[in-house]
Amino acid sequence: MIHFDNISKRYAEGRDALLNVNFELDAGEMAFLTGHSGAGKSTLLKLIMLIERPTRGKVSIGGKNLAKISDSQIPYLRRQIGVVFQNHQLLFDRSVFENVALPLQISGMPFKEQGRRVRAALDKVGLLDKENSNPLALSGGEQQRVGIARAVVNKPAILLADEPTGNLDPELSAEIMQLFQDFKSVGVSVLIATHDIALINSMRCPIMELSAGRLVRNEIEAKLGQDKGSY
Amino acid sequence: MARRESIKSATKNNQNSPSTKKVSGAKVSKVSSLNLLHAWWGHHKRSCRDSLQRLLKTPLQTLFTCLVIAIAIALPVGLFLGLQNAQQLGQGWQNSAQMSAFLKRGAKPLAIEKLQASLEKNQSIKSIEVISPVRALSEFQRYSGLGDVSLELDENPLPTVFIIQPAGTISQPDELSALKKAIASNSLVDSVQLDLGWLRRLNELLILGERFVIALASLLLVGVLLIIGNTLRLAIENRREEIVVTKMVGGTNGFVRRPFLYTGFWYGLGGGILAIFLLVVVGFWLAEPINNLISLYESQYSLKGFGIDTIGILLLGSAFLGWLGAWVAVTRHLRQVEPV
Numbered sequence: 001m002i003h004f005d006n007i008s009k010r011y012a013e014g015r016d017a018l019l020n021v022n023f024e025l026d027a028g029e030m031a032f033l034t035g036h037s038g039a040g041k042s043t044l045l046k047l048i049m050l051i052e053r054p055t056r057g058k059v060s061i062g063g064k065n066l067a068k069i070s071d072s073q074i075p076y077l078r079r080q081i082g083v084v085f086q087n088h089q090l091l092f093d094r095s096v097f098e099n100v101a102l103p104l105q106i107s108g109m110p111f112k113e114q115g116r117r118v119r120a121a122l123d124k125v126g127l128l129d130k131e132n133s134n135p136l137a138l139s140g141g142e143q144q145r146v147g148i149a150r151a152v153v154n155k156p157a158i159l160l161a162d163e164p165t166g167n168l169d170p171e172l173s174a175e176i177m178q179l180f181q182d183f184k185s186v187g188v189s190v191l192i193a194t195h196d197i198a199l200i201n202s203m204r205c206p207i208m209e210l211s212a213g214r215l216v217r218n219e220i221e222a223k224l225g226q227d228k229g230s231y
Numbered sequence: 232m233a234r235r236e237s238i239k240s241a242t243k244n245n246q247n248s249p250s251t252k253k254v255s256g257a258k259v260s261k262v263s264s265l266n267l268l269h270a271w272w273g274h275h276k277r278s279c280r281d282s283l284q285r286l287l288k289t290p291l292q293t294l295f296t297c298l299v300i301a302i303a304i305a306l307p308v309g310l311f312l313g314l315q316n317a318q319q320l321g322q323g324w325q326n327s328a329q330m331s332a333f334l335k336r337g338a339k340p341l342a343i344e345k346l347q348a349s350l351e352k353n354q355s356i357k358s359i360e361v362i363s364p365v366r367a368l369s370e371f372q373r374y375s376g377l378g379d380v381s382l383e384l385d386e387n388p389l390p391t392v393f394i395i396q397p398a399g400t401i402s403q404p405d406e407l408s409a410l411k412k413a414i415a416s417n418s419l420v421d422s423v424q425l426d427l428g429w430l431r432r433l434n435e436l437l438i439l440g441e442r443f444v445i446a447l448a449s450l451l452l453v454g455v456l457l458i459i460g461n462t463l464r465l466a467i468e469n470r471r472e473e474i475v476v477t478k479m480v481g482g483t484n485g486f487v488r489r490p491f492l493y494t495g496f497w498y499g500l501g502g503g504i505l506a507i508f509l510l511v512v513v514g515f516w517l518a519e520p521i522n523n524l525i526s527l528y529e530s531q532y533s534l535k536g537f538g539i540d541t542i543g544i545l546l547l548g549s550a551f552l553g554w555l556g557a558w559v560a561v562t563r564h565l566r567q568v569e570p571v
Contacts, residue, residue, distance in 0.1 A: 072483075072484075076481065077481075078478075078479065078480065079480070089476050091476060093473075102476070102480055105274070106477065106482045106486055107270075107481065108266055108267040108271065108274075110270070111273075150480070154480075154481075
């Protein structure tokens with residue numbers, strides 16, 4: 001689903017954010033992306049979202065080479081990808097319902113259908129009773145779950161999360177992780193950037209570790225090698 | 232290879248060819264073309280309404296911005312209306328331009344009649360009044376106060392004079408002087424008098440006035456664009472987060488731009504309405520002294536204001552100007568508001 005083929009990214013100021021990164025994450029697979037801050041986690045996520053383009057190498061999403069996607073097509077790519085942010089990026093000038101409905105409004109879904117989808121997503125994260133609240137009135141964990149509902153309301157094939165449990169206590173973090181597991185089990189590719197070691201260790205997911213832009217540990221690769229034998 | 236199912240639709244799933252792709256249980260949203268059109272229209276309606284509501288939430292700020300735009304629009308429009316009036320007034324004066332053709336003193340009455348008949352056939356001449364030497368002398372005696380002196384003359388020294396009224400189509404100084412030349416070329420005509428000097432000066436003044444108004448209007452239009460651009464830059468800054476989130480979840484530039492374009496549209500329209508209001512108030516205030524002034528010049532001229540068509544053009548123009556200013560500003564600033 002996500003395929004990085006020998007990717008390097010050098011920023012204009014000459015800093016190498018990623019160097020020769022290779023990995024492949026399949027549909028229905030969940031992996032952690034870890035490393036110190038500045039190791040290149042954010043850059044890697046930005047390349048998938050086409051916020052940045054690689055200096056060298058080829059990124060493919062669902063078999064489609066992102067180099068062939070023009071700037072004007074980027075929005076349509078992003079509609080296939082759900083993103084959960086550390087600071088959840090909710091809009092406080094509108095209700096929880098409207099926050100979650102935003103991706104559907106953008107993609108032009110009929111209003112009735114929007115309501116059904118939004119409620120399904122809110123139900124999934126256990127916030128069905130909060131649809132009319134302002135996000136400001138919610139706790140940190142609840143806000144993060146609204147962010148997740150917004151990320152999945154469009155039923156994306158890929159779910160990216162950037163430090164999704166950064167501000168949450170372990171119990172809430174575990175709840176959020178369970179949600180990600182659930183999406184994985186219905187076939188969504190989930191990639192979670194985090195440096196919460198305790199959290200990573202509590203889950204049985206392959207880990208990719210970045211250090212100074214290089215992928216120094218790639219557990220997906222190993223597993224994929226085993227899989228390939230069975231093909 | 233089921234796990235390798237692609238989402239090619241990522242790029243194909245544009246507004247014209249929506250598609251559904253099953254990705255191992257996860258369905259990508261399906262949206263039909265008709266729904267898209269409906270949603271597009273819906274977003275227009277919502278952007279239009281929301282942007283107006285946002286402006287009305289800060290009424291004083293909005294009023295001031297609209298007032299600045301209104302002044303920038305009303306000033307050149309008012310000057311232009313004044314200029315138009317002056318031009319029409321000037322045209323009236325030009326139409327009343329007369330020529331006096333002095334005939335040679337020895338001219339025979341029959342030859343004079345023939346000349347009059349031939350000149351009256353000229354398309355450029357509206358009418359000819361013939362003042363015979365006798366009539367001229369009696370008028371001279373009456374008005375000059377030199378009556379007694381002229382009585383002592385044993386011969387009438389005055390020639391026959393044609394007072395020529397040019398046709399209404401002849402009003403430009405150039406055309407008048409051409410006509411003057413044509414009349415003067417006649418062998419019977421001694422000289423033709425036409426005071427073109429003041430007409431030329433008036434004409435040049437009007438041309439100068441027109442250029443001045445155009446230059447001022449251009450500057451003020453740029454000013455309006457800058458005002459709207461700056462106002463929208465602040466609006467974009469205030470809604471930065473919303474723009475970033477919208478872009479992250481797949482909002483196109485058009486979708487992000489739309490509410491701001493409507494904001495510019497409302498500013499422009501508001502400015503246009505206020506501009507008309509300003510012009511009407513100033514017009515009323517000036518009408519009386521101007522009419523008094525005109526009546527002192529014994530002119531039948533009445534002031535021309537603006538009609539419903541001018542109002543329509545003004546409102547459309549100012550709304551378009553607002554939209555354009557917004558478009559320039561938003562296109563420039565949205566590039567800077569990228570998700571990071």
